[in-house]
Amino acid sequence: MKICHVINDLSRGGAESHLYTLVKLQIENGNDVSLLLLGKDQSNFTSLEDDFFSLKVKIMRFKGPKKLQGINPLSVIKGINYFKNHDFDIVHTHSPRSDLLVYLCSLSLSTSLKRIVTIHGKYGTYLQGNYFIDLLRKIFVKQQSKIWKTADNVIVISESIKDWLKHLNPSINPIVIPYGIEVPDILNVDKSKISTLGYLGKLNKNKGIEDLIDVYEKLLKKENFNKLEPNLLIGGVGSKNYIRSINKRISNKNIQFLGYVEDRYNFFNSIKVFIFPSYSEGLGLVLLEAMSHGVLCITRDVTPMNSIINNGENGFLFKDNNELMEIIEKALKLNSLEKDKMVKSALEKIEKSYSIMQMYLSIDKAYN
Secondary structure: OEEEEEEOOOEOOHHHHHHHHHHHHHHHOOOEEEEEEOOOOOOHHHEOHHHHHHOOOEEEEOOOOHHHOOOOHHHHHHHHHHHHHOOOOEEEEOOHHHHHHHHHHHOOOOOOOOEEEEEOOOOOOOOOOOHHHHHHHHHHHHHHHHHHHOOOEEEEOOHHHHHHHHHHOOOOOOEEOOOOOOOOOOOOOOOOOOOOEEEEOOEOHHHOHHHHHHHHHHHHOOHHHHOOOOOEEEEOOEOHHHHHHHHOOOOOOOEEEEEOOOOHHHHHHOOOEEEEOOOOOOOOHHHHHHHHOOOEEEEEOOOOHHHHOOEOOOEEEEOOHHHHHHHHHHHHHOOHHHHHHHHHHHHHHHHHHOOHHHHHHHHHHHHO
8 A cells, every 4th residue: 555644744742653653564564655744843853754764764845934834835736746746545644734735735636635634632722821822723723624524534542532523523523543552671670769750741831841840849848758869850842932931940959851852761761650740632642651661650630641541540640739749749659569550550551452553453444
């Protein structure tokens, strides 16, 4: 099968990491895969481009004005010519911008494109802090849903996105296919003397980083907590302005900003508890990663994370900062038997509901 995936860029995130896993499996199963990128990566050192090149994927990248990359008239003309010259069986889009471009191109092609759309998040619902920008995003997404309706199949990565989409446009019947996670060979690391807390992911307001820092600094004022000498490691990248603003909140040297973390395996092996305080996610791939690495996880009690974590069984859920404080203390005081039982339950959840082969076969079925 000849497949073209279309996405904005290859800066590491949940959608991009998922796409790499999917493309790798598609190539291993004999498919001819191409990649069409609509703009420049946000940063070279967070780009997955080299990873895709190692798979021998053919990559085409459009250039243009930054704010209109991929959706300016020149890109549409390029796209029409690109699809005319490549007889793709499937064109699979992974972002609103790519959905729009491929839709516009399809209107000018004599042969129809078989279009598959994956919706990776509840677009237009994430915290931005600007009323007018938020309003414009919501209007755009409402219009975008009319384009999604014209696709041959629409895939969503969680039940919560399906509910959101059905509310947005009841005429769309999406297929729920969660991300797949490969469970690594877990090192038998003795973490009984480790009290390190960790967060890994993008750094922006929606991720709840300020809440995590505030809670951690309050906990350090407690004598019993301070005796554990816990560090807080924060890995990931964000805008300079945002990182500058959260740096102003920090008054303790035990909080370490790691920047971009390339060796995620080592990161997860170096922490005892992973905290994911995000307010809203499409699925929360990094939470699944932490669980697959055998790390005890704490996350906010919101969809879809509360469909992944069963509170007190395979991790912990919190509703507010006070509850997060209590749960962090509780998690660090668990004995090895209690912790191992929760970690084992988390791994079983990953293997049952988020296997990469299950994900691949479900998407392959959606193509046919």
